Amino acid sequence: xxxxxxxxxxxxxxxxxxxxxxxxxxxxxxxxxxxxxxxxxxxxxxxxxxxxxxxxxxxxxxxxxxxxxxxxxxxxxxxxxxxxxxxxxxxxxxxxxxxxxxxxxxxxxxxxxxxxxxxxxxxxxxxxxxxxxxxxxxxxxxxxxxxxxxxxxxxxxxxxxxxxxxxxxxxxxxxxxxxxxxxxxxxxxxxxxxxxxxxxxxxxxxxxxxxxxxxxxxxxxxxxxxxxxxxxxxxxxxxxxxxxxxxxxxxxxxxxxxxxxxxxxxxxxxxxxxxxxxxxxxxxxxxxxxxxxxxxxxxxxxxxxxxxxxxxxxxxxxxxxxxxxxxxxxxxxxxxxxxxxxxxxxxxxxxxxxxxxxxxxxxxxxxxxxxxxxxxxxxxxxxxxxxxxxxxxxxxxxxxxxxxxxxxxxxxxxxxxxxxxxxxxxxxxxxxxxxxxxxxxxxxxxxxxxxxxxxxxxxxxxxxxxxxxxxxxxxxxxxxxxxxxxxxxxxxxxxxxxxxxxxxxxxxxx
Amino acid sequence: xxxxxxxxxxxxxxxxxxxxxxxxxxxxxxxxxxxxxxxxxxxxxxxxxxxxxxxxxxxxxxxxxxxxxxxxxxxxxxxxxxxxxxxxxxxxxxxxxxxxxxxxxxxxxxxxxxxxxxxxxxxxxxxxxxxxxxxxxxxxxxxxxxxxxxxxxxxxx
Numbered sequence: 001x002x003x004x005x006x007x008x009x010x011x012x013x014x015x016x017x018x019x020x021x022x023x024x025x026x027x028x029x030x031x032x033x034x035x036x037x038x039x040x041x042x043x044x045x046x047x048x049x050x051x052x053x054x055x056x057x058x059x060x061x062x063x064x065x066x067x068x069x070x071x072x073x074x075x076x077x078x079x080x081x082x083x084x085x086x087x088x089x090x091x092x093x094x095x096x097x098x099x100x101x102x103x104x105x106x107x108x109x110x111x112x113x114x115x116x117x118x119x120x121x122x123x124x125x126x127x128x129x130x131x132x133x134x135x136x137x138x139x140x141x142x143x144x145x146x147x148x149x150x151x152x153x154x155x156x157x158x159x160x161x162x163x164x165x166x167x168x169x170x171x172x173x174x175x176x177x178x179x180x181x182x183x184x185x186x187x188x189x190x191x192x193x194x195x196x197x198x199x200x201x202x203x204x205x206x207x208x209x210x211x212x213x214x215x216x217x218x219x220x221x222x223x224x225x226x227x228x229x230x231x232x233x234x235x236x237x238x239x240x241x242x243x244x245x246x247x248x249x250x251x252x253x254x255x256x257x258x259x260x261x262x263x264x265x266x267x268x269x270x271x272x273x274x275x276x277x278x279x280x281x282x283x284x285x286x287x288x289x290x291x292x293x294x295x296x297x298x299x300x301x302x303x304x305x306x307x308x309x310x311x312x313x314x315x316x317x318x319x320x321x322x323x324x325x326x327x328x329x330x331x332x333x334x335x336x337x338x339x340x341x342x343x344x345x346x347x348x349x350x351x352x353x354x355x356x357x358x359x360x361x362x363x364x365x366x367x368x369x370x371x372x373x374x375x376x377x378x379x380x381x382x383x384x385x386x387x388x389x390x391x392x393x394x395x396x397x398x399x400x401x402x403x404x405x406x407x408x409x410x411x412x413x414x415x416x417x418x419x420x421x422x423x424x425x426x427x428x429x430x431x432x433x434x435x436x437x438x439x440x441x442x443x444x445x446x447x448x449x450x451x452x453x454x455x456x457x458x459x460x461x462x463x464x465x466x467x468x469x470x471x472x473x474x475x476x477x478x479x480x481x482x483x484x485x486x487x488x489x490x491x492x493x494x495x496x497x498x499x500x501x502x503x504x505x506x507x508x509x510x
Numbered sequence: 511x512x513x514x515x516x517x518x519x520x521x522x523x524x525x526x527x528x529x530x531x532x533x534x535x536x537x538x539x540x541x542x543x544x545x546x547x548x549x550x551x552x553x554x555x556x557x558x559x560x561x562x563x564x565x566x567x568x569x570x571x572x573x574x575x576x577x578x579x580x581x582x583x584x585x586x587x588x589x590x591x592x593x594x595x596x597x598x599x600x601x602x603x604x605x606x607x608x609x610x611x612x613x614x615x616x617x618x619x620x621x622x623x624x625x626x627x628x629x630x631x632x633x634x635x636x637x638x639x640x641x642x643x644x645x646x647x648x649x650x651x652x653x654x655x656x657x658x659x660x661x662x663x664x665x666x667x
Contacts, residue, residue: 050651050653053651054651054652054653165577165578166577166578168568168571168572168577169572169577171564171568172529172569172572175561175564175565176565179536179558179561179562179565182540182558182561186543186545186554188549188554189545189546189547189549189554190545190546190547191544191545191554192543193540193543193558194536194539194540194558217598220594220621221591221594221595223625224587224590224594224625225583225587225590225591227625227626388625388627389625389626390621390623390625390626390627390631390635391622391635393621394617394618394621394622394635394639395639397594397597397598397601397618397621398617398618398639398643400598401598401601401602401613401614402643402647402653405605406647406654406655409654411602411603411606414598414602414605415602418598418599418602421595421598422595426525427525428580429521429580429582430521430525430576430580431577431578431579431580448557451552452550452551452552452557453550455550455551456549456550456551460551460552
């Protein structure tokens with residue numbers, strides 16, 4: 001296997017500037033993850049325009065954003081454990097056993113164990129990424145426009161079936177994103193679409209405007225509404241070293257969970273929340289013999305943390321090799337590359353090895369930095385939990401306004417961001433998620449261009465969309481994954497019926 | 511009682527109906543996109559119109575089963591939920607005429623207040639935000655920020 005790109009990458013990532021950028025990213029990411037109000041997407045969205053206007057080269061921007069992404073997965077656990085409020089979606093499961101441990105006065109140990117689990121998961125995920133990316137890129141190099149179009153269909157099918165509670169709502173989100181992507185000049189025909197004669201919309205809706213509107217602005221209103229929410233912060237940390245017996249108890253849990261996390265991360269569209277839930281459930285099924293899960297079992301704490309960090313790495317595989325992001329956050333990073341006019345795909349690895357390699361290498365280094373940062377400095381990070389909203393949210397708003405304004409010095413962008421933010425907030429109230437909209441948006445142009453190119457090749461014959469073996473396999477996979485939840489739901493119903501019977505007969509759970 | 515459930519259903523259905531109308535409008539506009547030529551058989555209209563049809567179908571499904579939703583805020587929360595976007599809007603409008611410092615002062619003072627800080631605290635925070643962010647962006651990171659036409663005309667005099 002050819003890993004030359006990785007050595008190129010280490011040369012890029014180990015330059016003093018990029019090391020510093022990676023460190024800044026990891027540090028900020030941990031802070032962002034620890035803050036209950038904002039997650040990795042928000043952090044990346046807010047810092048992307050600043051990195052861009054500062055004139056950082058694409059590989060440095062990617063190193064910064066990857067640092068934030070991985071850092072946030074570390075930081076999310078801090079508020080889960082100490083506050084019982086997850087810092088981001090991937091840390092929901094961490095609270096289940098992490099907070100009870102903290103209440104027993106073992107908060108410091110819980111933080112140490114979850115930090116080690118995060119490191120292990122992140123490193124396993126990055127090794128997987130380094131090995132798997134070239135293989136997948138080599139496979140995808142034979143993809144033509146038709147195959148690409150079907151790949152997008154597959155990505156949306158996965159998204160609809162795996163993300164969110166309501167597939168219809170997830171797919172509506174994707175469609176809205178695809179629609180937003182059609183705004184602007186259509187290059188093949190020269191037609192202006194949905195621009196309302198506004199010259200600034202000729203280039204389409206700006207990515208930064210959309211992301212900051214959907215995430216930061218709508219989140220700010222959301223925080224305002226749910227202000228009273230907030231638990232008690234646990235101040236007594238206790239000893240902050242992990243016990244050896246706990247570590248040895250967690251070894252296999254962490255190994256399994258890392259693999260689960262990586263695999264789930266690779267699937268397009270499914271992110272850390274799905275991965276950590278699956279990992280937790282799996283460990284509970286395997287290990288929960290004495291009913292300790294949910295009451296402060298270290299394995300219940302280590303499993304989701306290893307999984308969500310492995311997912312963060314896994315999610316880069318489809319994004320870097322196919323141009324299809326594996327999670328909401330990598331969708332934002334794909335949009336970041338598009339800001340630099342780089343379209344990720346199978347060629348990226350051979351044409352721009354410094355970007356892919358630099359990113360992967362920086363994740364190895366970043367995990368080490370994060371472990372070094374997180375074990376001794378956790379008390380400092382825990383302090384940000386007490387940051388009041390009246391300081392935090394105005395700061396988010398300033399970063400939003402400046403970020404959106406700075407990319408094109410345009411006031412219209414600020415107003416457009418606001419409009420998108422309010423619409424996003426309303427959709428959130430209706431229980432829609434924002435990530436599918438972003439995924440739809442970043443895939444929209446590619447999807448349409450490939451469809452039209454495919455039909456241009458075939459002279460308008462739709463059969464080209466299912467004529468090759470690759471597209472047929474992808475269609476079968478798409479249909480399979482779309483049917484899967486329906487099938488699982490029926491199985492779950494049966495399981496629940498059995499459980500109900502067991503309960504009625506007063507039998508212990510298996 | 512079904513009061514809450516009924517309200518939730520109604521909210522969800524209104525949302526679905528709005529999405530449906532949006533799909534129709536989008537499809538109608540999409541079908542009227544003007545273009546002179548196209549080098550591919552589909553042209554610029556087909557994809558948007560297809561998306562509009564997909565969204566209309568999904569919105570109809572959502573109308574039948576709207577699922578969970580939160581309902582709209584009331585009272586003080588509603589005031590805040592309106593005030594915050596209004597503040598951002600005002601900031602946008604003030605940004606170029608009044609300049610970065612004034613716009614950010616207005617935004618952060620108002621937002622601090624909306625999040626429950628007292629007036630003196632809010633104003634203090636507003637001043638600190640305006641100066642702090644100016645130093646970070648304008649001086650350290652060298653981002654182009656509007657000085658404000660107001661100050662420019664003062665300086666010229």
